[in-house]
Amino acid sequence: MLEVRDVVKTYDGRAVVNRVSFEVPPGEIFALLGPNGAGKTTLIRMITDILRPDSGEIRLDGQVVGGDAKRRIAYLPEERGLYRRVKVVEALAYFGELKGLVRQAARQEALDLLARVDLREWADKQVQALSKGMQQKVQLCTTLIGDPRLLILDEPFAGLDPLNTQMFEEILHERRAAGCTVLLSTHQMNKVEELCDRALMINHGFMVLYGTLRDIRREYADHAVVVRTERAPGAMPGVNRIEPVNGDWKLTLEPEATPQAVLGALVERGVPVESFAIATLPLEDIFVKVVREGRGLDRGQSGPPAGAAGEAGPATATAKGGAR
Amino acid sequence: MSISWARALIIARREYLTTVRRKAFLFTMIGMPLYFGFVMTMAIKPEVSDRRETLRKFARLGVVDSSGVFAGAPREIRTAIAVDPFKDPLKTETYRTAVVFYPDQAGAEQALRARQIAQALVIPADYLATGKVRRYVLSSGLFSNTSAGRPVERWLVRGLLAGHVDSARIERAARPAGEMALYSLDKEGRFQLKDDRREVFEFMLPFMFAMLLGLCIVTGGQYLLQGVSEEKESRILESLLCTVTAEDLLAGKLLGLGGAGLTLVAVWLGTGAVIGAPSMAMLEFHFPPLLLALGIAYFLLGYLFYASLMTGVGAITNNMREAQQFAFMFTFANFVPFIMLSVLMNHPDGPLAVGLSLFPPTAPVTMMLRAATPSATVPPWQIGLSLVLLAGAAWLAVRTAARVFRIGLLLYGKTPNLPEILRWARTGR
Numbered sequence: 001m002l003e004v005r006d007v008v009k010t011y012d013g014r015a016v017v018n019r020v021s022f023e024v025p026p027g028e029i030f031a032l033l034g035p036n037g038a039g040k041t042t043l044i045r046m047i048t049d050i051l052r053p054d055s056g057e058i059r060l061d062g063q064v065v066g067g068d069a070k071r072r073i074a075y076l077p078e079e080r081g082l083y084r085r086v087k088v089v090e091a092l093a094y095f096g097e098l099k100g101l102v103r104q105a106a107r108q109e110a111l112d113l114l115a116r117v118d119l120r121e122w123a124d125k126q127v128q129a130l131s132k133g134m135q136q137k138v139q140l141c142t143t144l145i146g147d148p149r150l151l152i153l154d155e156p157f158a159g160l161d162p163l164n165t166q167m168f169e170e171i172l173h174e175r176r177a178a179g180c181t182v183l184l185s186t187h188q189m190n191k192v193e194e195l196c197d198r199a200l201m202i203n204h205g206f207m208v209l210y211g212t213l214r215d216i217r218r219e220y221a222d223h224a225v226v227v228r229t230e231r232a233p234g235a236m237p238g239v240n241r242i243e244p245v246n247g248d249w250k251l252t253l254e255p256e257a258t259p260q261a262v263l264g265a266l267v268e269r270g271v272p273v274e275s276f277a278i279a280t281l282p283l284e285d286i287f288v289k290v291v292r293e294g295r296g297l298d299r300g301q302s303g304p305p306a307g308a309a310g311e312a313g314p315a316t317a318t319a320k321g322g323a324r
Numbered sequence: 325m326s327i328s329w330a331r332a333l334i335i336a337r338r339e340y341l342t343t344v345r346r347k348a349f350l351f352t353m354i355g356m357p358l359y360f361g362f363v364m365t366m367a368i369k370p371e372v373s374d375r376r377e378t379l380r381k382f383a384r385l386g387v388v389d390s391s392g393v394f395a396g397a398p399r400e401i402r403t404a405i406a407v408d409p410f411k412d413p414l415k416t417e418t419y420r421t422a423v424v425f426y427p428d429q430a431g432a433e434q435a436l437r438a439r440q441i442a443q444a445l446v447i448p449a450d451y452l453a454t455g456k457v458r459r460y461v462l463s464s465g466l467f468s469n470t471s472a473g474r475p476v477e478r479w480l481v482r483g484l485l486a487g488h489v490d491s492a493r494i495e496r497a498a499r500p501a502g503e504m505a506l507y508s509l510d511k512e513g514r515f516q517l518k519d520d521r522r523e524v525f526e527f528m529l530p531f532m533f534a535m536l537l538g539l540c541i542v543t544g545g546q547y548l549l550q551g552v553s554e555e556k557e558s559r560i561l562e563s564l565l566c567t568v569t570a571e572d573l574l575a576g577k578l579l580g581l582g583g584a585g586l587t588l589v590a591v592w593l594g595t596g597a598v599i600g601a602p603s604m605a606m607l608e609f610h611f612p613p614l615l616l617a618l619g620i621a622y623f624l625l626g627y628l629f630y631a632s633l634m635t636g637v638g639a640i641t642n643n644m645r646e647a648q649q650f651a652f653m654f655t656f657a658n659f660v661p662f663i664m665l666s667v668l669m670n671h672p673d674g675p676l677a678v679g680l681s682l683f684p685p686t687a688p689v690t691m692m693l694r695a696a697t698p699s700a701t702v703p704p705w706q707i708g709l710s711l712v713l714l715a716g717a718a719w720l721a722v723r724t725a726a727r728v729f730r731i732g733l734l735l736y737g738k739t740p741n742l743p744e745i746l747r748w749a750r751t752g753r
Contacts, residue, residue, distance in 0.1 A: 048566040050734065066569075067328075075566035081559035086342065097334045098567045142563060152566075 001025050002047070002150055002181050007056030009042050009205075016042050018205040019056070024198075026149070029172060029182040031192040031199035031213075035291050039205040040185050041078075044152055047183070048075045060150055071099045074148035078155045078185075080139050082127045088114065089123040092141050099146030106145070113141040117167065133164060140168065144175070151175060152183045157191055169195065189284040199283075201290060208296030209286075217280040220289065224252045224279035225259050229271050236265045250279055327575045331568045335576025336583065343547050343584040352543065353591050379403055379419040385476065386432040386441035387425050391451040397483025399423050403475045421475065436460055445476060530669075530696030534661065536592055537619060538689045541626045542655050544585030545634035548577055552638030552729075553647045561733045570730035574635060578722075582627050589623065618695055618707070625714045626688035630654060632721035639725075639732030640740055657685040661693060668693055672700030682710050684717035724749040 002024040009017040017039045024030040034040045045051040047058055049066040058065045060072060083091050089110045096106030114120045117137040122130060130138065136159060143151060153172075157165050172182055172195060184196060192199060192213070199216060201209035209216055227233065228248045235242070238257030243250050251262060259278060266273055281289070290296065343349055385401065387394065401421040424441060426432040432444040444460040451457065459476065478498040485494045507515040555561050564573060633654050641647040661668060661680055668677050672694045680690040681702075687710045694700045695707070731748045732740070740748070 045562075045734070049569075050562065050565045067326075070567055070569070073566060075563060077559070077562040079559045080563060083342075083555075083560060084558060094334075094338055095563075095567065098331055098564075139563075 001059075001061060002183070003057075003059045004043075004047065005057045005059075007043070007046060007053045007058060009039075009046060009051065009053050016205050017046070017053070017202070020200075020202060020205070020207050021056075022200050022207070022210060024181050024183065026179045026181050027176055028198065029176055029184055029196045031196040032183055032185040033187075033192065033199055033201040033209070033287060034203055038202045040202060041154070043202065044075065044077075044154065044183070044185065047150075048073055048152065071146065072149040073152065074099075074143040074146070074150070075152045076139060076143040076154060076156055078158070082135060082138060082142070084126070084128040086127060087124050088119065088127055088130065088138055091127050092138065092145055095142045096145040099148070101146055109145055110141070113144055114138075116171070117141060132159065133161060136160060137164065137167075140171070144171070147178075148180065150181045150183065152185070154185045155187070156184070157186065157188055189282065189287060193283050201287070203291055203294070204297060206296055208290055213283065216286060217283070218278070220286040221278055221280045222252065223255065223257075224250055225262055225276060226250050226279045227266065227276050228274040229266075230274075231271070233266060233271050234269070236262070236269065238262055238265070248275075326569075327571045328569070329575075331572045332575040332579065335568065335573060336580035339551065339577050339580025340583045343551075343581060344587060349584065349588075353588055356539070357592060357595055375405065376417075376419075379405065379421075379475075382419070382421050382442045382475070384422045384424055384441040385479075386435050386444040387423055388427070388429050388432045388444065388446045389425060390449040391447050393452060394447060394480075394483040396486040397423070397479065398486065401475045401479045423479065433460065436462060443476070530693045531665070532596070533615070533619060533696050534689045534692040536589060537623055537626065537692050538658050538662070540585045540589045540623060541630050541688060542658055543588060544581050544627050545630040545651070545654070547581040547584060548631045549634040549638045549647050549651050550644060551577060551581065552635055552733075553641065553644040556638070556641075556733065557643055565733065570733060571726050574722075574726050574729050577635065578628065578631055582624070582631065585627055586623070615692075615696055619692060621711060622688040622692060622714070625711065625718045626658075628718040629684060629714065629721050630658060632718070632725035636721075636725040636728040636732070639729040640745060654685075658689060660686050661690040665693075669697060672697045673702070678706060681706065682713055684714045687714045 004023070005021050007017055007020050008015060020039075020043060022030075032040055032043070042051065046053050047065060049058075049070055060069050063069045065073065083094075086094075089107060092110035092113065093103065093106040096109055097103060101109060111120065111123055114123050117140065119130075119134060119137055119141075122134065127135065127138065140156065143153070151172075156168060160168060172184075176182060184192070186192060196213060198212050199209065200207060211219075226245065226248045233239075233242060233249055233251065238254050238261055239251045240254050241252040243252075253259070253262060259276075263273070263276055266276075387397075389395065400423060402418055403421070404416040404418045407415045407417055421442075424435075426435065426444070429444075429446050432441070432446070435441045436444045439462070442461070446458040446460065448454070448456060448458075457480070459473075481498045482494050485497055489497075505517055507517055509515055555564070568576075634651055637650045637654075638647050641650060664676065664680070667674070668680070668690065671677060677690060677694055677700075680686040681694055691702070691707065691710050694702050728745060728748050
């Protein structure tokens with residue numbers, strides 16, 4: 001379990017991370033979102049103990065990060081590289097040894113990981129002989145070696161072809177199933193929607209969204225429903241506007257109207273309804289909306305959203321996003 | 325500053341192996357002694373061979389004696405020189421020069437142009453009063469040809485005295501101090517015979533030892549600079565720092581690359597000992613063990629001092645080129661004593677020598693120069709104080725470097741200004 005409590009980091013009197021709190025239980029893929037310069041990298045560097053917070057506390061499995069706890073954390077930064085003039089297997093085994101594996105075990109695990117990413121035959125080649133895509137796979141392996149309990153990945157899919165992206169995702173699911181906590185920082189919102197259970201979004205160092213993706217979407221949903229019918233539903237009470245959206249009909253509701261009442265009205269009028277759903281915004285639109293409108297920044301400080309503590313985990317978390 | 329030595333040793337092993345396996349390291353290890361040997365040979369050999377060649381060609385000397393003083397002078401000049409002055413100064417070979425008299429300068433010049441003689445010596449009528457003579461040659465090197473000049477002078481002495489004194493006195497007058505033994509007071513207070521070859525050896529030993537020390541300190545520092553710059557450029561540091569602390573990384577690098585520097589010293593000293601062993605045995609020269617112990621102490625502290633500074637430079641700069649520009653001033657400080665070499669060797673106990681051997685940046689090289697110079701008497705308190713000051717400076721450098729290193733490593737695209745660096749060094753943030 002990763003626990004981040006009231007963490008603050010200031011530079012030259014300006015808080016770049018301001019009272020950020022969240023929890024990620026084992027076996028969850030958690031998204032860390034935010035625009036450029038929001039404070040994500042600083043937050044990650046504090047979680048990896050590269051930087052120390054000015055105040056607050058970060059724990060992994062109950063132990064304050066730093067010291068030997070560092071061995072259980074692995075980080076794939078956005079700006080990443082490898083030792084170029086060494087053999088691939090040696091570059092990997094070195095990271096394995098630093099994470100506490102004995103030399104032979106580190107080498108064996110390095111070979112196993114290379115086999116997993118289809119690079120086994122490149123083990124004894126120099127890193128500089130690998131293509132960019134291959135090097136990215138080796139970089140992922142340096143992160144995976146030593147069986148870390150917390151995996152922090154910053155834009156891991158950048159530059160990968162669809163095949164390797166799929167392999168990458170499979171590996172993430174394997175790690176998740178093995179109880180590894182995964183913190184995914186990316187601007188690819190489709191990947192967040194595909195892979196993550198919950199998300200935290202920070203902007204100007206403040207927490208502006210935190211919760212399950214379903215609840216975040218619901219929080220930012222238009223007051224509308226999307227129905228699929230054979231013919232246009234026609235005007236009805238409680239509905240402001242009807243517009244076609246990708247072959248379906250989007251019905252924008254009046255403030256006092258409820259989706260249940262609209263569904264009832266459709267059935268009553270004998271409109272054959274093939275599908276009926278609450279209209280939600282794609283995560284990307286929510287991201288843009290929150291950043292553009294500066295939501296969550298008006299509070300002056302973020303701090304843990306009310307009720308967030310103890311609600312972590314895909315099964316229990318509820319939406320805590322929005323202007324908190 | 326807490327360090328995980330288990331991780332630091334893993335880093336040290338990697339740094340050491342990566343460095344010693346590099347072609348550049350092997351090239352330095354093998355190439356540097358070869359280069360020095362080549363330079364020394366090029367500096368000494370031509371001098372000796374040039375002298376022999378000049379004497380070989382000096383087969384005939386034309387003399388125009390207007391003074392009439394040299395009518396009874398010998399008709400041959402014999403010049404003996406050592407075959408190899410370094411290996412065996414007693415083994416000589418003799419060159420003969422015939423002396424041919426010409427009635428006037430025109431005749432001598434004509435013979436010179438026709439290459440019948442190698443030189444022409446014109447002795448004016450007022451020679452006894454003025455001592456002036458003129459030598460004519462077809463071509464001369466820079467600063468004239470002293471190799472043939474000395475035999476001519478001796479011939480003049482012999483010619484002046486011929487028929488006036490006995491031959492033994494003539495010989496002595498030509499070489500009044502062929503063997504002048506010089507005795508000087510040694511460190512134990514005894515007058516010791518000074519031996520030219522031993523003198524050269526005793527000059528070379530401190531020079532080479534100090535040079536070796538300076539080179540190793542700088543080479544180790546350069547490896548660190550290069551390593552940090554490469555890691556920074558290849559953007560691998562952030563992944564590494566997630567697993568190890570900046571202090572682990574710094575300690576590992578200092579250990580591993582210091583080990584590489586020591587390997588260089590060991591190989592060079594070992595090679596020097598093997599090559600120099602016959603000469604040392606012949607001269608009954610024993611390498612002082614205290615000097616070796618001092619050398620190791622100064623290497624370790626000097627390396628820590630310079631390598632820490634180099635690491636700091638590597639961390640705050642963005643690439644190797646930028647780092648080299650900053651590092652130059654530190655490298656230069658280490659070699660300052662060589663710029664003042666003649667003053668330090670002639671006055672090894674003077675105020676400049678004492679000052680430089682106490683000042684941490686110049687202490688390792690200067691103290692080794694002084695300690696290895698036979699005529700110097702370095703009081704133990706000076707060595708002690710110098711080591712204490714250097715250790716203090718090294719500790720401060722490591723501490724400062726650790727702080728600057730931790731912050732600077734993650735800084736990309738911007739070189740911090742001096743106030744920022746000083747703030748990092750002071751507060752670590």
